[in-house]
Amino acid sequence: MSPRSISLHNTLSRKVEPVEPLEPGVVTLYTCGPTVYNFAHIGNLRTFLFQDLMKRTFLAAGYQVRHCMNITDVEDKIIRDSQKGLDPAADNAARHAAMKELTDRYTKFFLDDTAALRIVEPTYIPRATAYIPQMIALVKALEERGLAYPREGSVYYRIAGLPHYGCLARLDRDGMKAGVSVDADEYERDSAQDFVLWKAARPGEPYWESPWGPGRPGWHIECSAMGIELLGERVDIHSGGVDLVFPHHENEIAQSEGCLGHQWVSTWVHGEFLLVEGEKMSKSLGNFFTLRDLMAKGVDPSTFRFTIQSNHYRKVLNFSFEGLKASENALRRIRQFRKRMEGDGSAAGEGAWKASVDPMARVEAAREAFWAAMADDLNTPEALAALFTLITDINAQDDRVALTPGERGAVLAFLDETDAIFACWPHEEEDALGAEVEALIERRRAAKAAKNWPEADAVRDRLKEMGIILEDRKDGTVGWRKA
RNA sequence: GGCGCCGUAGCCAAGUGGUAAGGCCGCAGACUGCAAAUCUGCCAUUCGACGGUUCGAUUCCGCCCGGCGCCUCCA
Numbered sequence: 001m002s003p004r005s006i007s008l009h010n011t012l013s014r015k016v017e018p019v020e021p022l023e024p025g026v027v028t029l030y031t032c033g034p035t036v037y038n039f040a041h042i043g044n045l046r047t048f049l050f051q052d053l054m055k056r057t058f059l060a061a062g063y064q065v066r067h068c069m070n071i072t073d074v075e076d077k078i079i080r081d082s083q084k085g086l087d088p089a090a091d092n093a094a095r096h097a098a099m100k101e102l103t104d105r106y107t108k109f110f111l112d113d114t115a116a117l118r119i120v121e122p123t124y125i126p127r128a129t130a131y132i133p134q135m136i137a138l139v140k141a142l143e144e145r146g147l148a149y150p151r152e153g154s155v156y157y158r159i160a161g162l163p164h165y166g167c168l169a170r171l172d173r174d175g176m177k178a179g180v181s182v183d184a185d186e187y188e189r190d191s192a193q194d195f196v197l198w199k200a201a202r203p204g205e206p207y208w209e210s211p212w213g214p215g216r217p218g219w220h221i222e223c224s225a226m227g228i229e230l231l232g233e234r235v236d237i238h239s240g241g242v243d244l245v246f247p248h249h250e251n252e253i254a255q256s257e258g259c260l261g262h263q264w265v266s267t268w269v270h271g272e273f274l275l276v277e278g279e280k281m282s283k284s285l286g287n288f289f290t291l292r293d294l295m296a297k298g299v300d301p302s303t304f305r306f307t308i309q310s311n312h313y314r315k316v317l318n319f320s321f322e323g324l325k326a327s328e329n330a331l332r333r334i335r336q337f338r339k340r341m342e343g344d345g346s347a348a349g350e351g352a353w354k355a356s357v358d359p360m361a362r363v364e365a366a367r368e369a370f371w372a373a374m375a376d377d378l379n380t381p382e383a384l385a386a387l388f389t390l391i392t393d394i395n396a397q398d399d400r401v402a403l404t405p406g407e408r409g410a411v412l413a414f415l416d417e418t419d420a421i422f423a424c425w426p427h428e429e430e431d432a433l434g435a436e437v438e439a440l441i442e443r444r445r446a447a448k449a450a451k452n453w454p455e456a457d458a459v460r461d462r463l464k465e466m467g468i469i470l471e472d473r474k475d476g477t478v479g480w481r482k483a
Numbered sequence: 484g485g486c487g488c489c490g491u492a493g494c495c496a497a498g499u500g501g502u503a504a505g506g507c508c509g510c511a512g513a514c515u516g517c518a519a520a521u522c523u524g525c526c527a528u529u530c531g532a533c534g535g536u537u538c539g540a541u542u543c544c545g546c547c548c549g550g551c552g553c554c555u556c557c558a
Contacts, residue, residue, distance in 0.1 A: 077556085240558065247554090326494075329506085387505090453517070460518075
């Protein structure tokens with residue numbers, strides 16, 4: 001079966017257009033990864049989640065996805081932080097070791113976070129420092145084509161040499177100077193808009209040897225070098241946060257296309273930022289959160305994931321704790337519906353609705369609506385609406401006439417299909433109850449059997465204080481859930 | 484100054500030139516010993532304001548108000 005067609009908003013055209021992979025059925029995807037000198041904050045994570053959602057959508061639609069996400073492990077802030085306590089006389093090897101120690105640590109934290117959020121691991125997770133030779137080769141190639149020039153040990157890209165420079169960000173090259181504060185001391189460049197490909201080492205910085213002397217890569221060159229190396233000379237999709245449109249992605253285009261001589265990426269996709277309680281997230285406002293911060297407050301990673309996915313990726317998301325609470329409740333509804341479908345349907349009804357509500361037809365309608373929404377630029381709010389509509393319909397039907405095992409299976413299959421993308425409603429393993437809780441539940445069962453209501457209620461209240469909410473089922477069994 | 488985005492019910496959030504999806508909260512009822520869960524019903528004559536185009540606009544155009552982003556630190 002050929003994969004479903006998926007459309008995405010392409011920043012190049014500013015239009016939603018179908019993604020047509022160069023190789024049918026196989027999507028090549030490059031996503032800008034983290035700079036590892038700190039914990040990822042929830043804003044960063046929103047972008048990684050949107051990218052995962054996009055990837056999972058292609059996978060669920062029947063494509064193979066070759067996904068490359070870089071780890072930026074050499075950069076100004078990394079150098080600043082990692083070299084702090086070093087002896088000024090430290091040699092280059094010691095400086096590299098200090099940098100690696102820092103980036104290894106935060107890379108691990110990052111991968112822990114993405115695993116907690118059920119982000120599918122990329123096919124390739126290259127570290128910039130492992131591709132220095134490729135970057136140098138790319139800079140040399142640009143130099144040979146007259147698109148780069150050395151200055152005092154650094155190498156700059158000559159944007160005047162690339163006619164379509166600015167095509168992504170839609171910059172008016174003549175108007176670019178206006179209003180932009182130009183660093184007066186960057187005197188060595190031919191033009192203020194030229195950007196650095198290779199930076200000459202300054203005293204106290206780790207460096208690599210290069211044809212231009214000791215130095216290190218500029219900000220944008222790694223993505224071009226690693227993207228071309230691992231995914232090839234033409235890439236279907238490249239994504240990141242909106243702030244990367246300019247200069248990062250614009251400059252990646254300049255580097256890659258200047259070197260390759262043809263279009264590099266077909267579709268550029270950018271995710272919006274998030275605000276926290278209506279304000280830009282900042283440490284000084286006290287609204288700066290990492291996933292760890294949320295988990296310390298008792299927030300389940302899947303609740304955060306659901307919150308992010310409840311909004312469209314190209315809209316500013318106002319993150320709030322009230323919103324998190326709403327997500328938690330909505331998720332509970334989905335999970336309990338799932339549990340209900342996993343049951344045997346022992347609550348039978350009169351059959352009054354059976355003729356008018358065909359569960360199989362409802363599932364099929366939901367599937368169509370779900371996919372139409374997802375295929376239309378990942379419209380997750382609409383896709384979720386299709387799911388919730390189905391839940392309401394099936395719940396109502398199951399109340400009247402228990403669904404057959406086959407119908408339950410069809411519903412569960414649809415839940416699995418949607419969870420392959422949303423990754424939020426798995427069959428959770430219920431934690432084992434402590435002996436004390438088990439004993440209390442038994443005590444209440446006995447009190448209830450004896451119709452000793454005050455005792456039964458007292459025990460139930462006590463369990464509630466312990467975070468366990470009881471649910472008396474129709475068949476006489478007692479279920480429970482965490483508050 | 485240049486380019487661009489957003490403003491839909493208490494909160495979150497889709498959407499369309501033809502009369503407002505979905506979620507959360509809330510209210511009423513069914514069920515329950517009482518709850519919980521579940522189900523049913525209710526919850527925007529209205530889509531920031533004002534004009535215009537149109538048979539008809541939340542949806543197109545203009546203008547205004549409000550919030551925001553980018554213009555080489557940045558998811």
